[in-house]
Amino acid sequence: MYADFASRLASSIWPDFGQTPNRSTETPEITGLSTIVVDGNFPWTIVRLETDVGVVGIGESYPSPGVHEVITDYFEPVLVGENPLDVERLYYLMRESLSGRGSQQGIGTIAISGIELGLWDAAGKILEQPVYQLLGGKMREEIRMYADCHAGEGMVESALNEQPKETYEAKAYARAARAAVDDGYEIIKFDLDVPSGRDIDTLARHFDGPEIEHKRGLVEAVTDEVGDEAEVAVDLHWNFSIEATEKMCAALEPYDLAWIEDPLPPENADALATLNRSVEQPLLTGENRYGRHGFRDLLQEEAISFVAPDVPKTGGIAETKKIAELADIYYLTMCPHNIGSPVATMAGVHVGATIPNFLALEFHARDVPWWDDLVAADEPLIQDGRIEVPDEPGLGIELDWDVVEKHRKQ
The missing domain is CATH 3.30.390.10 (Enolase-like, N-terminal domain)
Structure with a gap:
């Protein structure tokens, strides 16, 4: 019907x-x-x-x-x-x-x-023909990936349904950073909206001095560990206010972060623009926006420095390319959000291959040991933090359906 x-x-x-x-x-x-x-x-x-x-x-x-x-x-x-x-x-x-x-x-x-x-x-x-050819041809031979390192060991424990540690410790962040950099990633990202071990009202979006110091300590541990081997970004997952983010950004200024991701709730571009004018660090957002029309106010209000649409969420491959073209009018750079399987990842690869204003594509599954097994190929897709743009027809990969079935969610 x-x-x-x-x-x-x-x-x-x-x-x-x-x-x-x-x-x-x-x-x-x-x-x-x-x-x-x-x-x-x-x-x-x-x-x-x-x-x-x-x-x-x-x-x-x-x-x-x-x-x-x-x-x-x-x-x-x-x-x-x-x-x-x-x-x-x-x-x-x-x-x-x-x-x-x-x-x-x-x-x-x-x-x-x-x-x-x-x-x-x-x-x-x-x-x-490969998808990039249908989109107008490629501008680069390989796509740089950036590693989402989550929140150190606490994220892993939560994912395994184990009791997470009361405090997300700086040393766990440093270990995760070192592992990602040793794997060849030149940009790494960490969550900062994590428990410090103190009982606070997170709904107020306000963080006092000890909370900000906890977050500063996490960033310091990561940047001290990797030095100039990699750029470091942080994700706030829309959990802060303008006031709290301004204080946090001031505390994080010495660490030269690549970007601050999603500091405010995603609906209000004016608020984000106000924040963008008041802090030194570049801001990134976009995974909760849909289509080129959903990015118009962010760009017109000059609210961000990096644009992060999610390809299998915002409208697909062609729509993401159009968002990139719109962002290029404002000389902004694309860093697409990606939490998907190899299929979503390869869609992002073809988009990244065809646009000039591309920096890196997110990889969010370093803790899934069978991620590469989903692809019927002899070599891992990501090598030294990069994916070679494939010349095979379509997206350039085929799935191993036996492995897909093995990990099928019932």
Whole structure:
């Protein structure tokens, strides 16, 4: 019922949406959509887009409850019979078919993003071209990755459902930093919105002197450990106020951080711009923004220095490239957010290969030992902190479906 309604709605809004452009009888068609959720450090929703020419496009949606149902129950009937080569047309078809029920942001956009990745992979395979070539060609041969080192040992213990230490200690941060740098990462990032062992009201977004000193001590331990071997960034996960962030940034000035990520709640670009004018450190945000329209106020208000959209969340590969082009008007640099599997990661690689204002792509799964096993390849994807831009068709990787099934979330 919902699929029929979606198709009729799209046709009424934009009649051409319901009709595939005239082509030869050999035009490929989409025959099905399905998802598999992999139980990684996040639930990675893998999208399989099947075609009648034997090509299967692989995509991935940002972890989100209910995205499976939106893809299979709603979008599959909308897309079956369509030409997978019409990636941009189908992107708008999906947005219009969902209309006001989440197509601009949230779970609807997340579902569309995962399918869009699968469309690009299928198109590349059908045309026997890598995705970067379909986007206009590559500007660099390899993509620099930056390592999200989480919060030292405390994050690992929490992930294993063990009792985390009462205090997140500086020495644990230093050990994690050394391990990442020894693996070849030139940019590393740590969480600072972590417990200090003191009982405080975190909802107030205010941090007193001892709390700020705890965070300063973590940064000092990391920067002392790595010296000039790597740049260091920190993530605040939207948990601070302007007042608290200003005090913290003042305390962190001696350490020359690469950026401060998500210091304020994500909704208010004016507040972020006020903060940006008052602190010395560069600010980064973007993972909670959707599409190029979601970044317009951040750029116009000069609220940030680094732009961080999440490819399988913000609208997909083409939309992320458009965000990069918009950011380039303001001479801002892209550091895409990424907490996904190798599929989402390779989507980010192809975007990064095709835009001039790219610095690094996040890698968030160093503590998942089987991450590379998901890919049917002999060598790890990331070597010395970089991924070589692949020349194989589509996204350039194939999944080992036995390993995927082994780690499937039931």
